[in-house]
Amino acid sequence: MSPRHFLRDDDLTPDEQSAVLDLADTFKADRFGHKPLAGPKAIAVIFEKNSTRTRLSFEVGIAQLGGNPVIIDGRSMQLGREETIEDTSRILSGYVDAVVWRTFAQARMDAMASVSRVPVVNALTDEFHPCQVLADLQTIRRRHGELAGLTLTYLGDGANNMSHSLLLGGATAGMNVRIGAPAGFVPNPTFLDDAKQRAAETGGSVELITDPRRAVDGADVLVTDTWTSMGQENDGKDRVGPFRPYQVNTALLESTGVDSTVLHCLPAHRGWEITDEVLDGPQSLVWDEAENRLHAQKALLVWLLENS
Numbered sequence: 199m200s201p202r203h204f205l206r207d208d209d210l211t212p213d214e215q216s217a218v219l220d221l222a223d224t225f226k227a228d229r230f231g232h233k234p235l236a237g238p239k240a241i242a243v244i245f246e247k248n249s250t251r252t253r254l255s256f257e258v259g260i261a262q263l264g265g266n267p268v269i270i271d272g273r274s275m276q277l278g279r280e281e282t283i284e285d286t287s288r289i290l291s292g293y294v295d296a297v298v299w300r301t302f303a304q305a306r307m308d309a310m311a312s313v314s315r316v317p318v319v320n321a322l323t324d325e326f327h328p329c330q331v332l333a334d335l336q337t338i339r340r341r342h343g344e345l346a347g348l349t350l351t352y353l354g355d356g357a358n359n360m361s362h363s364l365l366l367g368g369a370t371a372g373m374n375v376r377i378g379a380p381a382g383f384v385p386n387p388t389f390l391d392d393a394k395q396r397a398a399e400t401g402g403s404v405e406l407i408t409d410p411r412r413a414v415d416g417a418d419v420l421v422t423d424t425w426t427s428m429g430q431e432n433d434g435k436d437r438v439g440p441f442r443p444y445q446v447n448t449a450l451l452e453s454t455g456v457d458s459t460v461l462h463c464l465p466a467h468r469g470w471e472i473t474d475e476v477l478d479g480p481q482s483l484v485w486d487e488a489e490n491r492l493h494a495q496k497a498l499l500v501w502l503l504e505n506s
């Protein structure tokens with residue numbers, strides 16, 4: 199069988215996504231009782247950008263499953279000098295049973311997967327953050343029940359990895375996904391179209407709404423993220439002014455008119471994209487969301503290995 203990769207959210211069909219979320223709930227209910235990676239299977243987890251949650255949750259999760267996590271700073275590999283991504287991938291396939299990678303352009307992730315004999319998992323690129331969105335969906339499903347039909351509004355930088363992954367992952371789950379973003383920071387039109395197509399199959403919808411009040415009206419879940427993603431620190435754009443109206447604060451949260459919950463993948467820039475009051479308030483699910491990275495990623499790895 200050829201390896202199943204998870205490079206972007208729509209690499210899982212709606213049924214497959216739902217099966218992974220079910221398994222994630224099983225692992226949440228019993229952290230230590232499942233050892234399908236015993237042997238142990240080795241999994242390389244490689245970082246070319248900083249990480250707290252992703253690194254910890256993969257390392258701890260793989261160990262809980264009986265596997266051997268091999269955590270590597272990508273900048274210290276020959277990949278960081280002149281060895282090609284494809285040659286690196288061929289080498290990794292001879293040692294490990296799966297590769298988890300955080301890197302820059304999605305094209306790099308595609309190159310890694312193109313010659314890999316083992317599953318490749320996207321642990322964040324400039325374009326997508328699909329592992330985060332699996333944890334987000336698990337968190338939402340546990341609080342709100344059935345995902346299909348729920349309305350989720352993402353506010354802020356509509357052109358970043360979280361926006362794109364919520365579009366694709368949310369549409370796969372049959373949700374109504376709204377992106378509330380200013381001009382100049384809207385989703386990549388190709389990914390927006392991909393999400394529309396997926397939504398047409400699942401009964402969900404995707405919408406781009408510039409007015410933040412309209413974007414959040416009736417929304418079950420509000421999601422935000424940093425206005426400056428890793429690698430964008432010196433891109434010459436004003437990454438404050440255009441985003442101010444999209445800050446998730448008490449007034450915006452109240453204006454949904456329903457009992458909404460709030461997610462943020464973290465790290466949060468308190469006082470910028472989200473206020474302390476909301477982040478630390480009763481409607482915030484962010485700490486559960488961060489914990490669920492552990493369960494969702496364990497489920498994903500087991501599912502990919504079982505289906506490869």
Ligand code: CP
Binds near residue numbers: 248249252253322465
């Ligand atoms: N949310 C997230 O991916 O966090 P880290 O960058 O700390 O891994």
Ligand code: NVA
Binds near residue numbers: 423424426
């Ligand atoms: N959009 C953020 C997510 C961090 C987990 C970034 O790419 O920096």
